[in-house]
Amino acid sequence: MDTQKLQALLKGQSKNIVIVTHKNPDGDAMGSSLGLYHILKNAGHNVHVITPNDYPSFLKWMPGEKDVWRYEWTKSRSHKTIMGADMIFCLDFNDISRIEALGAEVTASKAIKVLIDHHLTPVVDVDYTYSDDNMIATAEMIYHFAQKMDMLEFLDKDSATCIYTGILTDSGEFAFPKTSAVTHYVVSELMKKGVDNYAVYQHIYMSFAQSRLLLLGKSLSNMHIFSEQAAVCMTLTQEELDAAGFKKGDTEGFVNYGLTIKNINVSCIFIENKSEGIIKVSLRSKGNFSVNEMSRQFFNGAGHINAAGGQLPTTDMQYAVSRFKEAVEYYKDAILASNEQK
Ligand SMILES: [Mn+2]
Structure with a gap:
């Protein structure tokens, strides 16, 4: 599937969309998933984020987090929702084994599948792949994806906050080598949407047990x-x-x-x-x-x-x-x- 066709689907009538990410979700898994969740919801879609299992408490403040389903606790409704989905987004993993039992559900679903990921050589069977291992975070790719899809108008403070969290955590607070000028440009655009960087920092790094x-x-x-x-x-x-x-x-x-x-x-x-x-x-x-x-x-x-x-x-x-x-x-x-x- 080409970019234009995907754009037409996402800009067209309301779809049932599921977003899945890897086991033991980290800041980037949750940040990219919830960042995309808000954008797609704002565009009028019906969206569910499903993670294989639970995630750490330092991520349990993110906007939209309360609506996330953990597959291990919600097997039957997750199954129904995945089977009824028009589209599935696979975020921040390059191999279906990374989502464990959830992988069989995704594979069995007839939905149109999209992969967005920054790990090396993805081998997930999907209809549309956006993969770039030069990207510091999948969350940064969500911003670029929204731009490609001409959907940046749906980027609000909540989605920006989630995307920012993913970039912050996967870049080692902007220290790791793949942090680029473009990364900082994206962060600047996110902050213009009202991201409270100090609040995010406190949630992630100043709330340890x-x-x-x-x-x-x-x-x-x-x-x-x-x-x-x-x-x-x-x-x-x-x-x-x-x-x-x-x-x-x-x-x-x-x-x-x-x-x-x-x-x-x-x-x-x-x-x-x-x-x-x-x-x-x-x-x-x-x-x-x-x-x-x-x-x-x-x-x-x-x-x-x-x-x-x-x-x-x-x-x-x-x-x-x-x-x-x-x-x-x-x-x-x-x-x-x-x-x-x-
Ligand atoms: Mn990542």
């Missing part, structure tokens, strides 16, 4: 620094998690703190899960050193060049740290050569 800060302190004080290998690792045992009152999501992003040290190119955090009898591993790197490869080799996992996960089939934290030491020694030269500043 106490347990998160206690655990951050703990994990940092447990940090092992391997200066010669330009690497650090942090640890949290089940006992430490319990003592701080751990809640799901509390340790999100902790691993990134290791990389804030000058001349450290690899950071790792080990988090024990006693009931599963494992230690979960999270890895990050600066530059071109691949923690994906390191995780495959040493931690039974996988991921991307700069971000990977894995696990060890033990709850022995001392063993985990020694395994890390072994891994960074093995890759020492590559780690030291990573992120060489010109």
